[in-house]
Amino acid sequence: MNTIQKLGHAGHDTRYTLYLIIVACAGWALASYDVNLLVLALPEIAKSLSISEYGLGVLGFFVYGAQFIVTLFVGYGMDRYGRKTMWMICMSGTALFTGMTCFVHNFWELVAVRALASGLAYSELAVSITIVNEQLPAKNRGLLYSIVQGGWPLGVFLASGVYLAFGGLGWRFVFLLGVIPVLAVMLGRIFIKESERFEHEKARQQEEGTKAGLKDLFLKAGDMRRQLTILSLGWISYGASYVATNFYITYWLTTHKGFTSHQASGLMLASGGAGFFFYVGGGWLGERIGRKTVVVWSAALVAPLSLIFLYAQADWLIVIDYFFLYQITNGVWSAAGYAYQSESFPTRIRGTAVGFLAAMLVLGFVTGSVLWTIMSGFGNPTMTWLVVAVFGSLGMWITALLRPIAPGQDLELTAS
Secondary structure (H helix, E strand, C coil), rough: CCHHHHCCCCCCCCHHHHHHHHHHHHHHHHHHHHHHHHHHHHHHHHHHHCCCCHHHEEEEEEHHHHHHHHHHHHHHHHHHHCHHHHHHHHHHHHHHHHHHHHCCCCHHHHHHHHHHHHHHHHHHHHHHHHHHHCCCCCCCCCHHHHHHHHHHHHHHHHHHHHHHHHHHHHHHHHHHHHHHHHHHHHHHHHHCCHHHHHHHHHHHHHHHHCCCCCCHHHHCCHHHHHHHHHHHHHHHHHHHEEEEHHCHCCCCCHHHCCCHHHHHHHHHHHHHHHHHHHHHHHHHHHHHHHHHHHHHHHHHHHHHHHHHHCCCHHHHHHHHHHHHHHHHHHHHHHHHHHHHHHCCCCHHHHHHHHHHHHHHHHHHHHHHHHHHHHHHCCCHHHHHHHHHHHHHHHHHHHHHCCCCCCCCCCCCHHCC
């Protein structure tokens, strides 16, 4: 059996595969927990520290900026120092700065701590995509990884539950409490193995006296650069439209659709609760019809569903339409899309590429936020939704130009 065949059989230890999936899912859930805990606690934090609405905007800018920069460095670090090393750094940093949130006393301390906590928590995504997909068996790799991605809605539930149960004790206590499960996941990760593919690639580079070159990804014309360009544009567009359909959605429901805060929260809770199963469903569908096909059809559905949502008047139609819009823009797109990312690039540059694409998603969030702010200034809510949610999502259609990758192949056969 040659080296590639041996690597292709990595992850066939069923017990270890199950352990890897559970630990990775828990880590992504806790990253989600950290990010969403800030959203839930923000009104109380703003009141406690006397932060203005302008100040909240500045906080968001630094949080997004940290996510962008940290993810780029983590992506490069994976190819240079190892996937497991960066995974532990991300989780350790998240635990440290999540806990430190309870000790901040002014605005700039909050900015510094939350920027680092959110940046490291978000970087969890890039490392998870890389290390988990490299160790899963080729058969049903996308389906198995979709379970890991399902950790995001689980984190939303965890944050909501903890805040409901302990919010009365103050936001500082809630953040301090969040350190405990993060430390538990760090302990579990001690037993995770480094990717055999990465170790083999590093050994090859040392033997040949070469290093993974960024020029292979960004400067050299060919399939890798084409894939990176198309995926980058698709993810920027996705992130921009996501701002309207996910970040500002409760505001839109209560302000323009006549929903009460309780009704809007109920819709989000129901959508998020079902979200885990749509993540797994998206992974399953990708194994059957191909991940590119799932990504392209997801991209095609966002604009029409967003348009229906804009003009729908009946509550039942708004609820049904948004439920499916949420699932398409979360579980289905992500389950297939992130597994496809891991299959698009070779091991020597996979971490850098996936980290770069994660940063492009953040760039999409920033773009959508800026567009939303600019359009809101014109005082035309319909035009704001059309520009950000509907037109903003049209760039996702560029994914139709991606090359198809048949599911069930070893990673050495899916990437150039």
